[in-house]
Amino acid sequence: MANNISSPQNGNAPIYANIIGWGMAVPETRLTNEDLEAILDTSDEWIRSRTGIHERRIASEKETTASLGLKAAQQALSVTNLVPSTLDMVIVATCTPDYRFPSTASLIQNSLGASQAGAFDLSAACSGFVYAIQMAAQAIRSGSIKTALVIGSETMSRVLDWQDRGTSILFGDGAGAVILQASEEVGGVLSAVLRSDGAGADLLGIPAIPNYVTGDRKLNKMYMIGRDVFKFATRVIHESVIESVEAAGITLADVALIIPHQANDRILQSAARSLNVDRERFMTNLDRYGNTSAASIPIALYEAVQTGRIKEGDYIVFVGFGGGLSWGAIVIQWRVPRPAEVHSSRIAKQRRQFSYLRARVRGRWKYWRRRLRMLVNRVRPNYGRIYRLRSKIDEYDFEDDE
Numbered sequence: 001m002a003n004n005i006s007s008p009q010n011g012n013a014p015i016y017a018n019i020i021g022w023g024m025a026v027p028e029t030r031l032t033n034e035d036l037e038a039i040l041d042t043s044d045e046w047i048r049s050r051t052g053i054h055e056r057r058i059a060s061e062k063e064t065t066a067s068l069g070l071k072a073a074q075q076a077l078s079v080t081n082l083v084p085s086t087l088d089m090v091i092v093a094t095c096t097p098d099y100r101f102p103s104t105a106s107l108i109q110n111s112l113g114a115s116q117a118g119a120f121d122l123s124a125a126c127s128g129f130v131y132a133i134q135m136a137a138q139a140i141r142s143g144s145i146k147t148a149l150v151i152g153s154e155t156m157s158r159v160l161d162w163q164d165r166g167t168s169i170l171f172g173d174g175a176g177a178v179i180l181q182a183s184e185e186v187g188g189v190l191s192a193v194l195r196s197d198g199a200g201a202d203l204l205g206i207p208a209i210p211n212y213v214t215g216d217r218k219l220n221k222m223y224m225i226g227r228d229v230f231k232f233a234t235r236v237i238h239e240s241v242i243e244s245v246e247a248a249g250i251t252l253a254d255v256a257l258i259i260p261h262q263a264n265d266r267i268l269q270s271a272a273r274s275l276n277v278d279r280e281r282f283m284t285n286l287d288r289y290g291n292t293s294a295a296s297i298p299i300a301l302y303e304a305v306q307t308g309r310i311k312e313g314d315y316i317v318f319v320g321f322g323g324g325l326s327w328g329a330i331v332i333q334w335r336v337p338r339p340a341e342v343h344s345s346r347i348a349k350q351r352r353q354f355s356y357l358r359a360r361v362r363g364r365w366k367y368w369r370r371r372l373r374m375l376v377n378r379v380r381p382n383y384g385r386i387y388r389l390r391s392k393i394d395e396y397d398f399e400d401d402e
């Protein structure tokens with residue numbers, strides 16, 4: 001599908017979906033190419049020259065896709081005046097969720113105290129963030145919601161076959177997040193191109209059932225035919241960037257910055273050449289994080305904003321590609337002032353802190369209440385004081401609306 005937002009919705013003035021907050025989080029632990037030399041038949045020279053990657057971040061045992069996503073989300077909220085209860089929707093793009101269900105989005109929604117939000121995960125591998133932005137933007141533009149939190153978060157280190165030097169050198173862990181909000185000001189997500197070709201499923205994937213474990217493939221571990229993915233990536237970056245820019249009614253020359261999925265520096269060089277765009281207009285940070293799948297675009301966006309590479313009014317393009325095969329591009333007109341001019345009020349900060357604390361206490365309370373109830377139920381239910389205690393436990397609950 002390709003679409004733009006030039007026509008008003010339902011005869012009313014058009015609603016635009018602007019990005020108003022951005023955040024990122026990566027684990028502390030760095031894994032350098034030299035560290036990989038110690039465990040694999042590879043070299044720093046090979047990895048740098050073939051991919052541009054110098055190091056990547058690896059989640060500790062305690063860090064998860066949800067915990068990294070939560071940190072990125074809190075940072076994204078911190079550049080706005082919003083409190084979590086104003087969020088209408090939480091979408092997490094990920095291929096490494098903490099659970100098959102509940103969704104990682106529900107875990108984050110709960111930890112934020114986003115009591116009015118729906119939440120779901122979106123699975124489109126490395127294209128997931130682009131897909132998720134478009135889903136949120138469509139919901140905003142249709143008028144059905146006002147504010148959405150979109151997160152790309154991954155712990156790729158948990159699905160890598162660490163003996164496979166063709167994949168394990170490429171990936172890292174991390175999360176990025178944005179807040180989108182309805183606005184009457186022209187801008188935000190202007191166009192989107194989303195595509196898929198499931199015939200390429202055998203090029204890149206993670207088998208989740210034994211039926212798909214053939215040859216060298218391992219259950220729940222990533223496989224990839226790198227050379228074919230490389231060719232696919234350079235082709236679709238070119239096509240989808242051109243198509244999305246045309247759908248937005250601008251030209252490539254109007255685009256200030258292209259933020260691509262950070263897969264391989266050579267892919268980006270080749271795409272820049274084929275689009276005839278100066279390499280400097282392609283944002284890159286994969287030397288420090290490697291390929292963080294659905295998290296790579298929002299992490300690169302965060303760094304681009306913080307380092308002043310995006311100014312108010314700029315047109316930027318996100319372009320993602322990966323497993324599915326899937327790919328997509330969106331054009332955004334940036335509508336927020338420079339980070340230094342963005343303030344979150346003290347009251348909003350305090351209310352957010354209270355929301356996080358309350359969410360923690362509420363979660364613990366619900367957990368212990370269930371345990372307590374189970375314990376009490378084991379005792380004869382009608383037995384005087386125990387019965388009254390059980391009724392009290394059942395009665396007491398947190399008010400869900402603030």
Ligand code: ACO
Nearest residue numbers: 042043046125126165166169226227229230263264322323
């Ligand atoms: N260290 C040393 N040698 C290696 C390594 C390594 N880590 N990996 C492969 N080699 C060897 C190969 O065995 C091969 O040796 P041979 O010629 O003796 O057989 C040689 O290097 C060349 O291998 P290729 O696979 O052809 O290397 P290529 O130049 O294609 O680079 C790479 C491999 C980096 C994986 C590249 O193909 C690539 O980046 N592909 C795209 C990956 C990508 O973008 N994935 C997106 C995934 S996004 C998602 O949805 C998860």
